[in-house]
Amino acid sequence: MSDKRGEAKHKIDRRLGVNLWGRAKSPVNNNRDYGPGQHGQRRKKPTDFGIQLMAKQKLKGYYGSIGERQFRGLYQEASRRRGDTSENLVGLLERRLETVVYRAKFVPTVFAARQFVNHGHIKVNGKRVNIGSYQVKEGDVVEVRERSRDLALVLTAVQSNERDVPQYITADHKKMTAQFVRTPQLADIPYPVAMEPHLVVEFYSR
Numbered sequence: 001m002s003d004k005r006g007e008a009k010h011k012i013d014r015r016l017g018v019n020l021w022g023r024a025k026s027p028v029n030n031n032r033d034y035g036p037g038q039h040g041q042r043r044k045k046p047t048d049f050g051i052q053l054m055a056k057q058k059l060k061g062y063y064g065s066i067g068e069r070q071f072r073g074l075y076q077e078a079s080r081r082r083g084d085t086s087e088n089l090v091g092l093l094e095r096r097l098e099t100v101v102y103r104a105k106f107v108p109t110v111f112a113a114r115q116f117v118n119h120g121h122i123k124v125n126g127k128r129v130n131i132g133s134y135q136v137k138e139g140d141v142v143e144v145r146e147r148s149r150d151l152a153l154v155l156t157a158v159q160s161n162e163r164d165v166p167q168y169i170t171a172d173h174k175k176m177t178a179q180f181v182r183t184p185q186l187a188d189i190p191y192p193v194a195m196e197p198h199l200v201v202e203f204y205s206r
Contacts, residue, residue, distance in 0.1 A: 012061045020062050022163070022192025049206075055199035062191065063093050064110040070133065075204045086197035091183040094168075097124065098132035100142050104171045104178035108157045121148040136180045144176040166190050 012020060046054065060066050066074075078088035093099060101122060102113040114132040116122065122129060123143050124136065136142065144154060158173045165171045168188055171178040186197065 012065065020058065020193060049203075052199045052203035052206075055196040056203050058193070059090075059093070059195055059197060059200055062110070062195070063096070063099060064114050064132075072204065075200065079201075079204075085201045087185055089197050089200065090186050090189060090195070092135070094184050094189060095135045095137075095180070096132065097122065097129060097134040097136055097142065100136050100169065100178065100180055103166055103169050104142065105157050105160065105163070105165055105173070106144050106154055106176065106178070108153070108160065108162075112153060112157075116148075116153070121145050121151075138180060138182055140180050142178045142180065149176045163190065 056071075060068075060071050074092050075085075075089060078092055079085045081088045094103070098110060098113040098117050101107060101117060102110045106122075107113045107116050117132045117134075118130055120128055120130045121144060123145055124134070124140055126141075126143075128145070148154065154176070165178075166184065166188065168180070168182050168184040169178055170181055186195070189195075
């Protein structure tokens with residue numbers, strides 16, 4: 001990860017006031033009552049709208065600062081599906097190819113995963129896919145292309161003990177393959193901070 005991307009992530013952490021990815025180098029590893037800036041402003045008690053907006057910004061930020069139009073589109077797709085809209089939303093977010101690449105520990109961050117996919121380093125079921133938002137289906141096999149497996153970025157991520165591969169994905173780091181076993185529910189997803197997708201649904205339902 002470049003210093004620029006690292007700074008961008010730290011900026012998101014500072015703005016939201018949480019260690020969004022649970023990383024040791026985050027500038028937000030303590031609970032402060034003050035916002036970013038030289039002097040900081042004491043945080044005011046948020047309104048219902050403010051709480052919903054913060055929940056949306058946290059969820060968008062965690063998945064690599066997804067653009068508003070694309071994120072709203074995911075909400076609309078989630079609301080069209082049967083079942084709980086908030087569960088559907090996190091399921092769609094976890095099925096994004098860049099998320100699966102990140103979860104499988106092929107790269108260290110979701111930002112790196114997006115770039116990795118965009119640069120053509122990933123195959124799905126044997127075919128190259130370079131769209132980070134591509135929706136992976138249950139049973140799909142995601143693999144790092146053979147010529148990309150010795151990249152320092154990949155080797156560092158695979159050897160890292162900072163996080164584990166969740167149970168809804170099986171990863172083989174010798175073969176550099178991963179299978180998306182099932183779409184997870186909110187309780188299955190290893191978020192380092194509490195996510196509240198129901199508040200995101202409330203935000204868009206206003």
